Amino acid sequence: LLAKAVAGEAKVPFFSLSGSDFVEMFVGVGASRVRDLFKQAKEKSPAIIFIDEIDAIGRARGKANFSGSNDERENTLNQLLTEMDGFGTNTNVIVLAATNRADVLDTALMRAGRFDRQIYVDLPDVRERKEIFEVHLRPLKKVADELDTEFMAKQTPGFSGADIANVCNEAALIAARQGKAAVGRQDFLDAVDRIVGGLEKKNKIITPEEKRAIAFHEAGHATVSWMLEHAAPLVKVTIVPRGRSLGAAWYLPEERLIVRPEQMLDEMCAAMGGRAAEKVTFDKISTGALSDLEKVTKQARMMVTTYGLNDKIGNLTYYDSSGQNEYNFNKPYSEKTAELIDKEISKIIEEQYQRAIKILEDNKDKLHELAEVLLDKEVIFKDNLEKIFGKRPFEKTQEAEVKDTPVSES
Numbered sequence: 001l002l003a004k005a006v007a008g009e010a011k012v013p014f015f016s017l018s019g020s021d022f023v024e025m026f027v028g029v030g031a032s033r034v035r036d037l038f039k040q041a042k043e044k045s046p047a048i049i050f051i052d053e054i055d056a057i058g059r060a061r062g063k064a065n066f067s068g069s070n071d072e073r074e075n076t077l078n079q080l081l082t083e084m085d086g087f088g089t090n091t092n093v094i095v096l097a098a099t100n101r102a103d104v105l106d107t108a109l110m111r112a113g114r115f116d117r118q119i120y121v122d123l124p125d126v127r128e129r130k131e132i133f134e135v136h137l138r139p140l141k142k143v144a145d146e147l148d149t150e151f152m153a154k155q156t157p158g159f160s161g162a163d164i165a166n167v168c169n170e171a172a173l174i175a176a177r178q179g180k181a182a183v184g185r186q187d188f189l190d191a192v193d194r195i196v197g198g199l200e201k202k203n204k205i206i207t208p209e210e211k212r213a214i215a216f217h218e219a220g221h222a223t224v225s226w227m228l229e230h231a232a233p234l235v236k237v238t239i240v241p242r243g244r245s246l247g248a249a250w251y252l253p254e255e256r257l258i259v260r261p262e263q264m265l266d267e268m269c270a271a272m273g274g275r276a277a278e279k280v281t282f283d284k285i286s287t288g289a290l291s292d293l294e295k296v297t298k299q300a301r302m303m304v305t306t307y308g309l310n311d312k313i314g315n316l317t318y319y320d321s322s323g324q325n326e327y328n329f330n331k332p333y334s335e336k337t338a339e340l341i342d343k344e345i346s347k348i349i350e351e352q353y354q355r356a357i358k359i360l361e362d363n364k365d366k367l368h369e370l371a372e373v374l375l376d377k378e379v380i381f382k383d384n385l386e387k388i389f390g391k392r393p394f395e396k397t398q399e400a401e402v403k404d405t406p407v408s409e410s
Contacts, residue, residue, distance in 0.1 A: 008406055214247045
């Protein structure tokens with residue numbers, strides 16, 4: 001999209017092609033294609049060349065090339081390096097490139113005079129998502145007047161531009177299926193659910209006993225997250241199967257730039273709330289907590305090995321931002337440290353599990369009440385939780401903080 005915008009604004013000849021266009025079976029074809037491309041660009045100069053997925057030819061040389069056979073890619077890269085900043089000068093030819101794997105690119109490509117300006121395109125924030133929604137709403141035939149793009153931007157944290165385009169498309173399909181004249185707010189919310197969770201499967205065969213277990217599992221997540229200060233605010237809880245999940249609790253996470261240990265621990269505790277609820281209610285556990293366990297284990301491992309948030313391991317990280325770690329056969333720590341890491345990960349998770357069990361035992365009646373409402377209605381929202389638990393004690397302070405903080409224009 002950025003390349004298209006540049007092409008439109010530049011008003012000069014624009015050559016666009018993909019990195020894999022240079023990769024060919026025959027020896028020397030890639031290098032000759034690079035030469036031809038720059039020759040054409042020089043003749044039409046000033047001109048812009050855009051190479052998409054540059055990592056197809058720009059991968060670091062001499063690494064992970066265990067076969068030793070395909071030198072063709074290296075020749076192509078060498079030719080590209082020569083053309084971009086070699087002995088001959090290519091005046092008035094600007095080269096842009098895009099990749100998702102900047103970590104595997106050859107260091108020679110990133111030197112001054114070649115790709116010396118790097119622009120990291122991050123996921124859009126709230127204001128950017130609002131503007132992206134406005135772009136993708138234009139092609140829709142009719143949109144309901146009450147649709148608030150700011151509300152939609154807040155409902156889609158972590159969504160990329162492509163995801164937002166997908167949401168708009170999905171919302172239009174949902175509205176058309178229901179024979180509506182315009183695409184409304186609920187259609188968009190259903191589209192977000194569909195993209196995040198998968199397709200609803202109301203005809204899935206579930207025994208009453210399983211349904212009860214799922215209801216208590218989801219009620220456990222809702223109860224624990226409601227009682228924790230740093231857990232993400234709950235939007236709704238459902239026991240309608242979607243995609244591979246049998247039920248889900250939907251949250252609206254804050255968009256944080258830095259995360260503190262207590263925030264991570266509260267999120268882990270909320271994730272363990274499902275299994276804890278099964279234990280507290282039925283004194284049995286099931287396989288239903290797989291995705292929760294996966295998420296929690298990943299977070300605990302990151303705390304210990306990546307962010308240095310563990311007292312025993314200390315201020316160490318085994319994260320390698322250059323991506324060279326993939327090619328090492330040895331771990332960057334000893335066997336003894338590996339054992340310690342495993343112990344610490346397990347300890348963090350078990351502590352949060354016990355904490356979730358304690359919260360649920362203290363609020364057992366409310367947990368049962370919530371699960372019964374969930375079994376009856378299948379989908380419940382924040383208002384239902386407020387009826388049972390009362391207002392969430394932490395919410396007001398958060399809102400006040402948000403209002404008082406001035407937003408700096410970047």
